[in-house]
Amino acid sequence: MRGTVQAVLFDVDDTLIDYAGAEHDGIVSYLRSLGVEGDLNAAAARFGELQAFHFNRFLAGRTDYVGQARSLAADMMAWMKAPSIPDPYRWFLGYRERYEASLRLFPDVLDGLASLGDVPLGIVTNSDTAFSRVKLQRVGLLSRFRCVVGVDAAGASKPHPRIFHTGCAALGYPPAVTAYVGDNKLGDAAAADEAGLLGVWVNRSGAGEDGVTDLRHLAAVLKLAEVSHFS
Numbered sequence: 102m103r104g105t106v107q108a109v110l111f112d113v114d115d116t117l118i119d120y121a122g123a124e125h126d127g128i129v130s131y132l133r134s135l136g137v138e139g140d141l142n143a144a145a146a147r148f149g150e151l152q153a154f155h156f157n158r159f160l161a162g163r164t165d166y167v168g169q170a171r172s173l174a175a176d177m178m179a180w181m182k183a184p185s186i187p188d189p190y191r192w193f194l195g196y197r198e199r200y201e202a203s204l205r206l207f208p209d210v211l212d213g214l215a216s217l218g219d220v221p222l223g224i225v226t227n228s229d230t231a232f233s234r235v236k237l238q239r240v241g242l243l244s245r246f247r248c249v250v251g252v253d254a255a256g257a258s259k260p261h262p263r264i265f266h267t268g269c270a271a272l273g274y275p276p277a278v279t280a281y282v283g284d285n286k287l288g289d290a291a292a293a294d295e296a297g298l299l300g301v302w303v304n305r306s307g308a309g310e311d312g313v314t315d316l317r318h319l320a321a322v323l324k325l326a327e328v329s330h331f332s
């Protein structure tokens with residue numbers, strides 16, 4: 102049975118960091134720097150599709166991080182009808198530099214985390230642990246979290262329960278007293294519920310009436326969860 106929430110784990114991309122915005126701005130800025138002409142918004146949309154496809158192959162264990170990045174770059178250059186180059190990974194690294202420079206927090210994040218007081222916080226992400234630490238450092242948030250658990254550290258990706266349980270163990274709290282906060286309704290919130298945590302969906306689009314649309318409401322939502330548990 103679920104107890105009072107004592108610790109909170111967070112997703113990173115599109116929950117704390119505006120990943121979609123950074124990806125769009127990063128690729129547009131990179132293509133512009135390379136002298137690419139034409140509809141850069143269309144190119145960014147295609148890049149987003151390719152990125153999701155190749156990153157999902159990485160999550161499924163079908164390639165490693167460098168392999169998915171190399172394939173992503175090669176596919177994108179083919180789509181743009183750019184001449185092929187010996188090492189597409191270098192092209193990807195150029196993009197990643199621009200992407201990292203575009204990283205930013207959503208405006209509700211700092212106040213939302215502050216409202217949680219000294220509740221222990223951690224990260225569970227389907228991205229790579231070391232890369233996630235770099236991202237969190239860049240936006241000035243790394244020291245706020247006691248642990249960062251990436252897909253490589255857990256040996257499983259969300260929605261698998263193991264990655265949530267690895268996060269709970271790293272934070273030092275059992276799933277029954279730990280909340281998990283993420284922007285993916287099924288892959289984050291429902292999957293965390295399934296793993297025995299309290300899943301909280303961050304509804305970043307604000308569409309519909311479900312979910313938390315502002316992290317500044319998170320403390321109240323977690324309190325409500327306590328109230329409903331004990332009522």
Ligand SMILES: [Mg+2]
Nearest residue numbers: 112114115284
């Ligand atoms: Mg996310």
